[in-house]
Amino acid sequence: MRDPLAEPSDLIRSVSRALRVLEAVGRAPRGLTVKQIARRCELTVATTYHLVRTLAYEGYVSRREDGTYVVGLEIADRFRELVVAFRGPSAVGEVLHRAAADSGHSHLLGRFVGGRVALTAVAEGVRSPRLDEFVPGFDDGAHATAFGKALLATLTSDQRLRYLKDWGMRPFTPSTLTTPETFEADIAAGERRGLQMEIGQFRGGVATAAVVVTAERDLERRLAVACALPAADMMPAARLVRSRLQAVARAVTEAMVADAA
The missing domain is CATH 1.10.10.10 (Winged helix-like DNA-binding domain superfamily/Winged helix DNA-binding domain)
Structure with missing residues (x-):
């Protein structure tokens, strides 16, 4: 608005x-x-x-x-250009697609765009539930998605509170966190485990997990990588998911460094 x-x-x-x-x-x-x-x-x-x-x-x-x-069709052209600009170097997209193919789980890249958490790249996996909302440009529900939590975790508590007040905490499901206090506790738990996650908070039966790729001083250059999987699979596979996401994060960083060079 x-x-x-x-x-x-x-x-x-x-x-x-x-x-x-x-x-x-x-x-x-x-x-x-x-x-x-x-x-x-x-x-x-x-x-x-x-x-x-x-x-x-x-x-x-x-x-x-x-x-x-x-x-009209010009909208589609502008959307394709937006997707390319959001994703960054083509090697980043290749990293996400390789991770999705190897794990079977959809992989997502999120960042701040105009001060708001946005999904900027998606590589779909055959073992992940389909989420039609998860397309480049999606900028809703940062409080209910793992990539949103990972990015908001890079802010100070005061900055997070202001973000939540500005954009609200819509209850997507009965499990969605809808108060700043519960959200802060959840963020702290994610920081301790080295993995931000949500189970059924955005969509029932679906879970997402995320780690930070870069937490640079410039807000718009901060990135988080996430994956989506069936909710029942998250807790048993949490350590493996964290290890895989950390590896993907390193590969994304390497791809961006190589492109900059």
Whole structure:
């Protein structure tokens, strides 16, 4: 949600309106008419018509035969570019895919983007439950995912509290931690075991575990690697999972160092 108090003085209204239109269309897979878009974005029909025509010309929305608009192919191009930028060097993606193939568990890479925990790369494993939400760009539920916990553990307690207040602690399942106090205790337990984890806190029957790859001074350069597995498998395999994740973390670091050189 946008913070009205943080609105820049030089905000370009037409650009802001166009993005609101794009967001509204993106949330409606069945398509929207110009009047529907105008109503959802609280704009006049005339203004909405001009914005939609411009977005259609640029390829960001597409008009169907019934007169409704859906997202255009340019969105897919921008998403692919985002995935590449988020993932980092191609060698990092190779490390994740190799780990997923060797273990059978989906492997994930998370980092801070704009001060918010986000999932930036995914390599799916055949033995892991499928989580459709876990795609590059996913930035919800840091308090309920292991990669979110690993990254938040790199903050001070005051910084974590502020993060949780800003983004909330949505109860995804009955097991989700929903108070800062329980979250702090969970983070401390993860630090002691050398592995942040959650079992059924984001999705019932699913567990994730994570370790920090880098905890650099620059918040946006901090990384965490995680894996997902059936909830029943987590505790019996916790030590093995930790060992494997630590090895993947070292391989990711080596891949990034080699790319920088």
